[in-house]
Amino acid sequence: MTSSESVQPDRPHSLIIRGKMKLRALTSTLFATLVLWTACTNATIDHDKVLPFPQPEPVTISEKAAITFQPQLYIPEGVCVSYPAVNAAGETIGGLKGSNGNDACMYAPLGSQVYGRARWFKDLWAIMYAWYFPKDFWAAFPTHRHDWKSVVVWIDNPDLEMPKIVGVSMSESDTKYNKRLKLFASDFAGFQTMGRRRYRTYIYGSNTSLRFQYGTTLGHSYLTFSRWDGDYQGLIMWEQLTDEARAALNDGNNFEKAEVPFSDEHYEDHLDEAWPL
Template sequence: MNLQIIIATLFATVVTCGTATVDHGKIEPFPQPEPVTISENAAIKFKPQLFVSASVCASFLAVNAAGETTDGLKGSNRNDACKYALLGSQVYGRARWYKDLWPSCFWTGFASRRHDWKSIVVWIDNPALETPKIIAVSMSTSDTTYNHPMASDYIGTNTSFRVRYQLGLGSSNMTFTHLDGDYQPLIMWEQLTDAARVALNESFKFEDAEMPFNDEYFEKRLEKARPL
């Protein structure tokens, strides 16, 4: 049986329109819990190393333990006050069986608009193995589309990729890189507080960008990202 592990990271510029918002630089990250389940151990093993180009925003947080969400950048320019995340950054993950595959996801949001989510999707054969085999990798190119780089393009170890976020021709994108990046604390969906999950399930808070790993959109994104 094949399994898919989708891991996605969340970056800066996610914003909200609802109540209980906090300045984008004042959201505190969740500490990375000790993994307990097979899913949590696999997600940590495949968490990517992220390099963020100087021309784009640093990584910020989406939600805190109290369920308060970021109010986003202030908009005088798209990199306004976003070069440094003084309280740190965060990786958000989610995993479950899907059509005989196993998805665990890293999501990212950047400054190409008020909030813009990016995903890295790593498909493996079995998360319970000591060293699962990577079947494929998918990277989001928009809210609803993914590309699938060839195995010859993978850069990193047999578990952790090096990934760069950058500005391309007219749009932002993610690509493999030889540059050393950073590892952000990973928090899985089930490890979030109830208040944080409720806040992330309120999709209206993220304006025109779909919140990719909440209950409404998670399965739809799995189908979009599935390379097989």
């Protein structure tokens, strides 16, 4: 071989090598994108690590009405207390397995949350309040991960100086509601009965804030009126949530079988089921 001659590379072999390198780079890029997409769309964290939203000062007529009629929730022994379901970054709660009673969910260490959403529906103003629970119960026994319960307080007009409650609807299953048009003083927060039967006296409380109880007797978990005062949770309205939190609540995969009653997909259907008239 003379100095003027040069060794030519094996061109097909070179193309194969370069093709393999490009394929590997493309595969790595696609894998990294998939991992990032999965982390963003299905980010779940431990049930006791979700930081609730602080309750903002109400500004709009809707927000002020929601605060006025904000209810209390009483949790009896043996079941889970309510927990925040999503944080500002859109990370959702992982829930708890449906076993071991109320183990690991007797209190929410970072505080709880009640979610609100309001709008005109037919000719009444509907204020939905919803709570999340990390376990669902059937006849006092935990059955599966994730549970949502809600009530709808129906009022005549939020813009009035003293709006009137027309009716109340309470979750009796995942999608069905028990409706009440007639309310009693004992349904409201602060009501107390003092003394024995013949010498009984009554202490009247609020005329806007109702009190509800989580129940589990002989069937689906449900909400009903409580005989005892409960607790207020920090109220966050749908419009006050971050975009990331709303997107997470709108993703039906984040809570398995449990419907988020105030999500874009389910809100109107739940109001229709809860209609009291």
